[in-house]
Structures are given as structure tokens and as C-alpha cells.
Amino acid sequence: MNSREITTQISKAADFLNLRKWDYGASFSNDYSVQVDKGEAKQLKASQKQILTIRVWNQSNLVGITTTSDISESGIKKALKQANIASDFGNKNESTEFSPLAKDPIEFKDIKKRNPVGIKKLLTLLREAEVKLIESHESIKSVPYNGLSESFFERVYANSEGAFRSYSKSQAALYLYARAEEKNNKPRSSGSVKLGYGADDIDIESCIKEASNKTISHLNYSSIKTDKYLICFSPESFLTMINAFSSMFNARSIIDGVSLSNKNSIGEKLSTEALNIYDDGLHEKNISSTPFDGEGTPTKRLCLINRGRIENFIHSESTARIFNTTPTGHAGLGSKVSVSPDWIVVEKSEENIDLKTSLDHSTYEGEFVYIEELNAIHAGVRASQGSFSLPFDGWLYKNGKKISIESATVAGDIKYLLKNIVNIESSQEVTTSGISPHIWVDELSITGDA
Amino acid sequence: MLSSQIKSNKIVFGSCNKNLLEEIIFYGIRLGADFVEIFIENTDNSSVLAEEDFITSVSPSFGRGAGIRIFKGKKDGFVSTNDLTKHGLMRSVSQAIEMLDITDNKREVFNGLNKHRDYSLSKKKWINEVPSIHEISEKLLDSTKSLKKNNKIITRKGSYSRNLQEIIIASSDGTYVSDIRLHQTVGLNVIASDAQYRSSGSRRFGSSGMPNEFRLWDHEKAANDVFESSMNMLYADYVDAGQMPVVLANKFGGVIFHEACGHLLETTQIERGTTPFENKLNEKIAHESVTAIDEGISEGSFGSLSVDDEGMEPEKSVLIKDGILKKFISDRAGELRTGHKRTGSGRRQNYSFAAASRMRNTYIAKGEHSKEDLINSISEGLYCKSMGGGSVGATGQFNFAVEEGYLIKNGKLTSPVKGATLIGEAKEVMPKISMCGNDLELAPGFCGSISGSVNVTVGQPHIKVDSITVGGR
Numbered sequence: 001m002n003s004r005e006i007t008t009q010i011s012k013a014a015d016f017l018n019l020r021k022w023d024y025g026a027s028f029s030n031d032y033s034v035q036v037d038k039g040e041a042k043q044l045k046a047s048q049k050q051i052l053t054i055r056v057w058n059q060s061n062l063v064g065i066t067t068t069s070d071i072s073e074s075g076i077k078k079a080l081k082q083a084n085i086a087s088d089f090g091n092k093n094e095s096t097e098f099s100p101l102a103k104d105p106i107e108f109k110d111i112k113k114r115n116p117v118g119i120k121k122l123l124t125l126l127r128e129a130e131v132k133l134i135e136s137h138e139s140i141k142s143v144p145y146n147g148l149s150e151s152f153f154e155r156v157y158a159n160s161e162g163a164f165r166s167y168s169k170s171q172a173a174l175y176l177y178a179r180a181e182e183k184n185n186k187p188r189s190s191g192s193v194k195l196g197y198g199a200d201d202i203d204i205e206s207c208i209k210e211a212s213n214k215t216i217s218h219l220n221y222s223s224i225k226t227d228k229y230l231i232c233f234s235p236e237s238f239l240t241m242i243n244a245f246s247s248m249f250n251a252r253s254i255i256d257g258v259s260l261s262n263k264n265s266i267g268e269k270l271s272t273e274a275l276n277i278y279d280d281g282l283h284e285k286n287i288s289s290t291p292f293d294g295e296g297t298p299t300k301r302l303c304l305i306n307r308g309r310i311e312n313f314i315h316s317e318s319t320a321r322i323f324n325t326t327p328t329g330h331a332g333l334g335s336k337v338s339v340s341p342d343w344i345v346v347e348k349s350e351e352n353i354d355l356k357t358s359l360d361h362s363t364y365e366g367e368f369v370y371i372e373e374l375n376a377i378h379a380g381v382r383a384s385q386g387s388f389s390l391p392f393d394g395w396l397y398k399n400g401k402k403i404s405i406e407s408a409t410v411a412g413d414i415k416y417l418l419k420n421i422v423n424i425e426s427s428q429e430v431t432t433s434g435i436s437p438h439i440w441v442d443e444l445s446i447t448g449d450a
Numbered sequence: 451m452l453s454s455q456i457k458s459n460k461i462v463f464g465s466c467n468k469n470l471l472e473e474i475i476f477y478g479i480r481l482g483a484d485f486v487e488i489f490i491e492n493t494d495n496s497s498v499l500a501e502e503d504f505i506t507s508v509s510p511s512f513g514r515g516a517g518i519r520i521f522k523g524k525k526d527g528f529v530s531t532n533d534l535t536k537h538g539l540m541r542s543v544s545q546a547i548e549m550l551d552i553t554d555n556k557r558e559v560f561n562g563l564n565k566h567r568d569y570s571l572s573k574k575k576w577i578n579e580v581p582s583i584h585e586i587s588e589k590l591l592d593s594t595k596s597l598k599k600n601n602k603i604i605t606r607k608g609s610y611s612r613n614l615q616e617i618i619i620a621s622s623d624g625t626y627v628s629d630i631r632l633h634q635t636v637g638l639n640v641i642a643s644d645a646q647y648r649s650s651g652s653r654r655f656g657s658s659g660m661p662n663e664f665r666l667w668d669h670e671k672a673a674n675d676v677f678e679s680s681m682n683m684l685y686a687d688y689v690d691a692g693q694m695p696v697v698l699a700n701k702f703g704g705v706i707f708h709e710a711c712g713h714l715l716e717t718t719q720i721e722r723g724t725t726p727f728e729n730k731l732n733e734k735i736a737h738e739s740v741t742a743i744d745e746g747i748s749e750g751s752f753g754s755l756s757v758d759d760e761g762m763e764p765e766k767s768v769l770i771k772d773g774i775l776k777k778f779i780s781d782r783a784g785e786l787r788t789g790h791k792r793t794g795s796g797r798r799q800n801y802s803f804a805a806a807s808r809m810r811n812t813y814i815a816k817g818e819h820s821k822e823d824l825i826n827s828i829s830e831g832l833y834c835k836s837m838g839g840g841s842v843g844a845t846g847q848f849n850f851a852v853e854e855g856y857l858i859k860n861g862k863l864t865s866p867v868k869g870a871t872l873i874g875e876a877k878e879v880m881p882k883i884s885m886c887g888n889d890l891e892l893a894p895g896f897c898g899s900i901s902g903s904v905n906v907t908v909g910q911p912h913i914k915v916d917s918i919t920v921g922g923r
Contacts, residue, residue: 037721040525044549047530047802069513069532082510089498089508089587119549144722179724186875189724189843226691256501257605258641336499336507379839379851380871384641385648387688389871389921391849407847409871409921411691447691447873447921 001071003028003156003166010054013077014160019084021057023098023159025294025333026050026071033149034122036130038142041123052076053333055096056083062090065335086335094255096337099317099327102163102296107282114150114170114198122148122199126174129204133178136212139219143211145177145191150199157296157333167291172199176211182219186406190214190373190393193432195287214372214393221404224396224448230368230422231410231444232361235346235429235436237371237392242277242344243433244381244388245414249279249304249312251319252339258384260415261310263323268310271418273351277305279314281329281342285430289343294333299342302328307349314339344434348424359423359440369446370395370402371410386414408448417441470536471620472562478520478543479560479622482552485521486543486560487621487782489759490514490534491801497611498583500590508583515801520546524787528804563626569756570616570630577614579661580632586610589669590636596673597640602684603677605641610634610664615800617759625761633657633752633905634664635894638672642680649868651680652853656752656894658905663750679836679854682866689855689867689922695831696872696915697824697858701893702837704908706915707742707814708897709840710848710876715744715769715777716795716807717784718900726846726877727775735775736880741815742770744779746794752894753810753906755794760805764794769812773881781807799902806901813909817886824885824914826861832870832920833858842876849873849921871921879918887912 001009006026014022029049035042053067054076064087066079126148134140154168177191192210196202233241247253248261248270261268281299282289292298295317303311315323316331316339332338348355361370371394380390389411395402423440471488478486492514499507516539517530527546531538581589590608597606611634618628635656642649653676657663698706711727719725727735736742746755746764755764760782767777780788781796784807796805825833833856840850852870856863892909 041550042525042721043804044525044527044546045529045804046527046545046549048532049530049802050532065509067509067511067513069515071532078512082512086508086510086583089505089583091504091506093504094506120551142723144724187846334507335509375843376839376841376849379841379849382650384650387869389851389869391847391871391873391921407873407875407919409691409849409873411688411869411871411921411923445691445923447871447919449693449919 003154006052006071007158007164009073009076010080011160013080014056017080017084019056019080021160022055023157024052024054026052026156027153029151029153031149031151032116032119032122033147034119034126035147036123036126039127039131044119044123046119052079054079054083055333056080056087058084058087058090061095062087062092063096063335064088064090091336094318096318098159098161098163099295099297101298101327102157102159104298106165106291106298108167108291111167111169112197113168114200116150116152117199122150125199125204129176129208133176133208133212136208137180137216139180139182140178140212140215141181143176143178146175148174148199155290157292157294159296163296165292165296170198171287172196172202174202174204174207176207178211178215180215180219185219188215188218188221190218195432197287218393218404221406223406224408224446226447228443229446231441232368232370233439233441234370234372235438236431237374238346238436238439239344239431239434240374240377241414241417242346243341244377245383246341247383249310249314249341250339251313251315251323254313255319255322260386265310269308270305270310270415271308272354272421273308274349274355274424275305275308275418275421276303276347276349278303278345278347279341279343280345283343283345285435286343293329293331295327295331295337297327297329297331299329307351314341346434346436347428348426348437352424355423357423360425361438365400367398369405370397388412388414406449408446410444410446412444417444468563468566468626471626474539474543475620475622476560477540478547479558481547482554482557483520483522483547484558485622487519487760488539488619489517489801490618492616493800494614495612496583497609498586498590500587500594500608502594502606503591505587505591516542517801517804518542518546519804520550521786522550522552525550526783526804530802558622560622561624563620564624567627570628573630573659576661580612580614581664586664589664593638593669593673596670597638597677599677602642602644603640603680604643607639608636610636619759619761621761627757627761629757632659632661636664636667638676640676640680642684644684647684649680649683649686651676651683654894656905657750658752658754660750683854683868686866686868688869689832689920691920691922693917693919695828696918696920697828697831697833698910698913698915699835700887700889700911701891702895702908703834703913704813704893704910705837705840705850705895706872707910708809708812708908709842709850710874710879711742712744712809712812713842713899714846714876715779716809717778717780717788717790718807720778720788721784730775733775734773735877736770736773737883738773739817739886740770740773740880740883741768742813743768743815744809744812746810748811748892748907751811751892751907755810758794758796759798760796762792762794762796764810767793779807779809781805797901797904799904803901806899808899808901808904809897809906811892811907813890813892813907814886814911814913816888816890816911819885819887821887821889821912824887824912825858825863827885827914828858829860831858833863846876847873848876869922873919873921879915882916882918883913884916885914
């Protein structure tokens with residue numbers, strides 16, 4: 001069945017069950033991926049997936065939901081029946097409605113949909129990449145984590161009031177994580193990830209170079225003394241931190257009492273006035289962009305922090321109604337609708353006179369710790385409390401030299417971190433999760449072995 | 451009543467499908483595959499969330515799918531699909547054959563499937579004993595009510611999820627098995643707040659194959675435990691970072707072994723060359739007080755299996771005996787690529803993942819000391835009562851968070867501390883586990899790795915680690 005036929009099928013089955021109000025979200029995908037091991041194919045994968053999520057409103061306007069991978073006629077009927085049963089347990093204290101924007105025009109930019117290159121070409125490309133990465137340095141002995149994949153998918157949203165929107169696109173991903181070993185030294189590992197609309201769009205050479213440089217640069221390492229340090233966050237690590245604490249901007253988290261913000265936090269000063277943060281799901285560099293969210297609300301650019309102050313929260317239909325505003329295009333589709341950011345863009349505002357612009361990671365000769373990549377976010381972040389304690393890959397810069405840090409954690413509080421930003425470098429970098437410049441923060445605790 | 455129940459599916463489930471499965475396997479062998487495996491599943495899941503004094507989410511889901519894996523030499527092709535028709539399954543076999551670039555004719559012999567082994571026979575009668583959504587909702591609301599002990603508790607949550615999975619596995623070595631699996635898990639979470647102070651508390655309980663377990667769950671006791679934990683940590687200072695001895699509590703403290711060592715004993719790590727223990731079989735890798743076990747069947751434990759996802763009955767594997775490495779955790783691909791015999795440890799989240807070598811119920815065996823013996827032996831250190839999540843990297847470095855910790859001074863527990871992270875390397879920390887308590891207990895958890903998220907049990911008695919790096923402020 002295609003998405004139009006599914007909509008018709010749901011409509012017919014809902015009529016039969018006397019369900020007047022319903023909506024659904026669906027995704028259909030074909031994925032192909034390869035892994036290699038020392039020049040040989042290791043595992044080759046293909047999958048066809050279909051997921052359908054149906055919501056129904058009962059006569060008391062309570063919502064029930066069911067998710068299924070069975071989109072046969074009988075599967076759809078069963079899903080509607082189950083959703084109807086679940087609606088008896090719908091949340092009586094917070095109603096959910098259709099998004100008022102579910103029929104608004106959506107901004108379809110140029111959708112760069114590619115044709116599949118096929119498993120054999122994926123395998124050839126990855127084999128070549130593995131060989132080049134191993135040959136790039138004598139200490140690189142293997143590439144234990146690697147993969148090249150391409151996906152083709154369609155997303156759909158429709159409801160009983162006639163909203164219908166769908167889009168389809170393609171995406172490819174390459175990851176290469178090398179492992180280097182030297183005599184009398186501990187092994188080191190690092191890597192790189194690149195995305196593209198198709199396999200041919202991926203900059204494989206830069207992925208190899210980045211994985212190689214990162215891995216090799218950590219070969220000569222030392223332990224770091226436990227102390228407080230001036231820190232420079234790489235664009236990737238700062239975005240990791242902002243995403244980990246995005247509940248500060250999340251209206252759902254605020255209502256649930258698990259956010260550091262509250263309903264009155266709009267306008268609250270969070271950081272230096274030099275900081276602007278946007279969520280921009282439709283940004284041209286966002287390869288994973290989606291034109292509408294799980295409730296059919298169009299995706300848009302939204303300012304979260306304007307000159308250091310909270311400007312907006314991200315919303316679903318129900319949270320927007322509670323906050324007396326409009327949905328922002330960040331909702332999922334669930335029994336309890338979740339809200340999450342799409343693509344964070346960090347910028348330096350025009351209010352930047354207080355910044356210590358001499359702090360440039362490529363020229364500064366004083367002592368500082370450069371945090372390249374943060375690890376184990378799921379274990380080391382307490383988003384509801386604001387605290388973090390995270391292992392990282394990085395360097396100690398001292399007297400104009402940089403030394404790879406053997407094993408260490410950085411710990412602190414997100415509000416302290418944001419308020420102690422001392423410089424935002426001018427140049428922004430595009431990562432797989434957003435865009436950010438290098439960000440300098442004063443006095444964070446580092447725990448090392450020394 | 452259940453929102454839905456697995457029912458036999460006449461297309462693929464049940465003994466009448468033997469001919470179809472054989473036809474598909476024979477098709478793959480005839481085209482030149484060395485080995486063909488079919489994994490089919492039918493699922494019926496539900497989750498319920500209670501927040502404060504209301505049910506805020508009920509989410510049933512169901513589905514069907516198949517994963518077909520083909521080996522040629524040491525490489526494998528895996529195709530997953532929601533299309534369980536004969537045509538859909540045949541197409542998946544063709545796709546896997548094409549992916550592996552198999553061009554030769556039949557060489558392997560397929561003698562048909564063995565007699566059907568149905569591990570679900572004793573389970574079919576208890577499906578109706580699984581609690582209904584209504585019963586679950588009432589008990590969850592009782593549990594969140596039990597958490598309402600003072601006005602410092604600002605959020606109260608109780609969550610339940612039930613996964614009911616019916617599987618059938620058939621492969622060209624004759625394997626032909628089916629099973630029904632039931633996993634139930636219930637968790638309680640609170641956030642406490644007082645002025646600028648905040649803390650959280652959480653506990654999760656889970657069982658496998660025990661439909662009545664949720665009814666027996668003592669939610670009052672669980673709520674007391676979560677409440678006390680959040681109150682103890684509310685005004686706690688941040689821990690000072692440094693190297694120190696630690697005592698890790700029993701139950702979920704076992705996550706240290708799971709992360710620090712267990713993953714490195716999976717054959718997938720040998721295949722990648724990412725374990726320091728690859729050539730250490732029968733060598734000492736841990737303190738002589740350490741014996742570690744990974745077993746498939748522990749009564750009701752969350753990681754228990756009647757049969758693994760490759761159709762093999764899980765064995766009890768003594769991984770480390772008195773500090774000596776004795777065995778690796780192996781699956782079919784692991785045996786083929788590393789030579790380590792399968793241990794019934796081939797596991798996957800669902801049909802869309804190929805099975806891989808994964809832990810099941812993994813624990814450090816009990817020793818002879820009391821908890822007090824361990825704490826009394828430390829003049830200054832850390833007691834880790836409750837652990838959070840953790841991870842291990844490609845070089846064996848691990849880390850995990852301490853949710854509830856207390857300083858040890860002169861052999862006594864003193865003030866609570868927060869913000870601690872334990873970091874280290876497996877081969878360095880294992881020889882430092884110098885004392886094991888006599889109070890082994892197991893705890894449920896979820897483990898994410900190459901074949902998705904699977905139910906596992908971690909466990910240990912109280913253990914003492916002589917020195918470890920504690921990340922703090």
C-alpha cells in the first residue's frame with residue numbers, strides 16, 4: 001500500500017469502528033549497509049521497514065495510540081481497535097488536539113534525493129577507505145568500527161480533517177574509527193563520521209584524513225593533573241553539551257518538572273550576551289532535515305537564546321496551548337507527545353565586546369585544555385540537575401605545545417558553564433549535529449590520573 | 451485483559467510451516483550459500499506511564515518481521531523485512547545471495563529441518579496471566595502515591611513495560627525451534643528539590659518469563675528505597691576527584707564487570723581486535739578472589755533465555771575462575787571467525803538485527819566477606835551504593851556514573867557525595883578487585899551494542915576495588 005491508500009484504508013476502518021477523529025504518522029524505509037574487516041566484507045545488510053503510528057480520539061475526546069509494523073488491512077483494523085482500547089486510559093488532565101498548523105504550507109526546499117548506488121559499490125568504497133586509512137600511518141593497525149550505509153525513506157502525516165503531507169528523501173553515512181598501537185604505549189582510537197544525501201556526496205577523503213589525524217595525534221599522550229582549567233570546547237563537543245541539556249528549552253520537560261527552566265524563564269539570562277543559539281531544522285547544511293514534525297507542524301528556524309537570554313521554548317501542539325503560543329515543529333507522535341530539537345546553530349551575537357578575543361585555539365600560547373569530543377553522555381549528564389561529569393578526548397596546551405590527554409573527565413554545571421563563557425571564536429564549523437564556533441569557558445574541573 | 455495477545459499466525463507460525471521454511475532454506479543453499487538462517491518474530495508490547503497521580507501514557511504496539519542471514523565463508527549477508535509472505539521471504543534470500551555476490555552452485559547439503567523443538571509449550575498457558583492494562587495502571591498509581599512522602603519531592607513517576615515476543619528460528623544445520631518470551635520491567639523515579647538543591651532517585655525492577663512477578667512487586671518497599679536515596683543525595687556535596695579505594699554495592703554494582711570486562715569477553719571484540727584479553731585464555735587477568743559467570747538461565751532473571759536467537763540452548767559459562775580467564779562469550783559468527791565455541795549467547799533486539807555475541811545474566815560470584823569487612827578495610831575511600839549507566843571504548847577504557855555515593859572514613863560510612871564517575875581500564879582494574887562479599891544479588895538492565903538493546907542481568911556481591919580514578923570536581 002502507498003501512503004494515499006493507507007490513508008483511505010484507515011479512514012474506512014475508522015468509519016466502520018465509528019471513530020470520527022484520528023491521525024497517523026508513518027515511515028517506510030529501505031536501508032543498505034556494509035562493514036569490512038581487513039579488506040574483506042564482514043557483514044552486508046539490507047532492510048525494508050514500515051512503521052505506522054495511529055492515534056484515535058474517543059467520544060470523551062481522550063486519545064489512544066498504537067504502533068505497528070503490520071500495515072495490512074487486518075493490521076490497520078487491529079491497530080485502530082487497540083488505539084481505541086488505549087483511549088480509555090487517555091490523559092484526562094492534558095488534552096491533545098490536531099496541530100493548528102497541520103495544513104499550513106510547508107517549506108520544501110530542493111530535496112536532494114539520490115538513487116541507490118548498491119551494496120557492491122558501497123563495499124568497494126568502504127574497502128578502499130579502510131585500506132587508505134590503515135596505510136595513512138604505520139601505527140594504525142585496524143579500523144575496528146566502520147560502516148557505509150544509504151537509506152531511502154518516506155515520512156507521512158495525515159488526519160481525519162484532511163491534512164495530508166509526505167516527503168521522501170535519501171541519506172548516506174560513513175563512519176571510520178581507527179585503532180593505533182605503538183610499542184610500550186596503550187592503544188588509541190578515534191574516528192570520523194560524514195553524512196551525505198547519497199554515497200557519492202560523502203567526502204570520503206576528508207573522513208579518512210580526519211580519522212587518521214585524530215587517531216595519530218593522540219599517540220603521544222600523558223596523564224593530566226586533577227585541577228581546574230581554562231577550557232576550549234570544539235564545535236562538536238559544545239553542541240554535544242547543548243543537546244544534552246536541551247531540556248532547558250523544552251516545554252514538555254518544563255511542564256514535567258524535569259527542566260532547569262520554568263514557565264517564567266523566557267527572558268532569563270543564561271550566559272554571556274555574546275551568545276545566540278537557534279534551532280534550525282531546515283538549515284541547508286542539515287542533511288537530515290525534515291519539513292514537518294510528527295504532528296504535521298512545519299519545521300522552522302527558532303531563536304532559543306538571544307544575546308544570552310532565553311527567547312523561546314520548543315513546543316508540541318499541547319505544550320504550545322498550555323503556554324498560549326503556537327507549535328514550533330519539534331513534536332514526535334506518541335501517547336505522550338515528546339519534544340526535541342532538530343539542528344542547533346550556535347552563533348556569536350553582536351553584543352560581544354566583553355569577550356577575550358585573544359583566546360583563539362589555533363594561536364593562544366597559554367595553558368588550556370582542548371575538549372575535542374565528549375563521551376558517555378547517557379551516563380554522565382544529569383539534565384534535571386544541571387550537572388555533568390564526562391570522559392573526553394582532548395589535549396592539554398601548554399607553552400605552545402599540545403599533549404594528548406590519556407584519560408580524564410570534565411565535570412561541572414551547565415549554568416555555570418554558560419555564564420563563564422569567555423570567548424566565542426568567529427569561525428563556525430558544520431558538524432553532524434549542528435553548527436558552532438569554538439567556545440572558551442573559564443575554570444572547569446578536570447580529573448586525571450596524575 | 452491484554453490490549454492484544456499473540457495468536458498463532460497461520461502464514462509462518464506453527465509446525466505447519468516446516469515445508470515453507472525448508473523450501474526457503476533449500477533455495478538459499480541451492481544458490482550457493484554455506485549456511486542459511488531464518489528468524490521470524492511476532493511481538494505484542496505495551497507500556498504504561500504514571501506521573502504524579504495520573505496515567506499519562508498507554509502505548510501498545512505490535513508487529514511482525516523476519517531476519518534472514520546467509521553465510522558464505524566468513525562473511526555474512528543479513529536482510530530484514532516486514533513482508534512475511536513466501537514471496538517476501540524468498541526475495542530476502544535472493545537479496546542476501548546477491549549482496550554476497552554468490553555465483554557458484556550448491557555445495558553444502560541441507561537435510562531438512564530437525565523435529566520441531568517448541569520451548570513455548572509450557573508458556574502458552576501463562577499468557578493469560580499477564581496483568582491487564584487496568585491492573586497495571588492501578589498498581590502504578592499506588593506506587594506514585596507511595597512516593598509522595600514530603601513536599602520536597604517535585605516529580606513522581608512510575609513506568610511499566612511488557613514485551614511479549616514469539617519467535618521461530620530455522621536454519622540449514624537443521625535447527626528448528628520456537629519460543630515465547632515475556633519481559634516485564636517497572637521503574638520508579640523522583641526528583642527532589644529544596645531551594646538551590648536538587649537530586650534524583652530511581653530504581654528499576656524486571657523479570658523474564660514470570661507473568662505474576664508484577665503482582666508480587668513490593669511497590670511500598672521500592673518507593674521507600676527511591677525516596678530515601680533522593681533525600682540522602684539532596685544536600686550532598688560534590689565528590690573530590692582523585693585515586694581512591696572504593697566499595698561497590700551488590701546488585702547493580704555489577705555494571706562495573708559488565709562494562710569493564712564483560713564486553714571485552716565477547717567474540718565480537720576479538721573479531722575487531724579491540725580486547726586486551728584476546729590471547730589471555732588460561733592466564734590470570736583478575737585478582738584470585740574474582741570468579742565471573744555468564745549464564746543463560748537464572749530463574750526469572752531479566753537476561754534469561756530458554757533458547758538463544760540462533761536456536762541454541764544457552765550454557766552456563768564460567769568466564770573467569772579464581773582470576774584465570776576460562777572462556778569467551780560466543781555466537782555463530784564468533785565461532786566461525788575466532789574459533790571459540792558457541793555458548794548460546796547469540797542475541798538481538800529484534801528481527802531487524804543480526805544476532806551477535808552478547809551477555810545474558812552476568813555476575814561476579816560471591817566471596818566470603820561481609821559488607822562491613824570491606825568497608826572496615828578502608829581508611830579513606832568511596833562507597834558506591836547505586837550505579838548509573840556506563841560504557842567501554844575501543845581501547846578498553848570504561849566509565850560509569852555513581853548515582854548514590856558515600857565517603858568512607860576510618861572504616862565507616864560518612865557523608866553522601868554526588869557527581870562521581872569511575873573511570874579506568876579493564877585490564878588494570880580487574881586485578882584490583884581484592885575482596886568479594888557474601889551477599890550476591892542480581893539486577894535487571896538493558897545493554898545496547900551491535901545487535902541492538904537486549905535485556906540483561908548484572909550482579910555481584912559487595913566488592914572492594916583497591917584503587918580507581920574517581921572523576922568529580
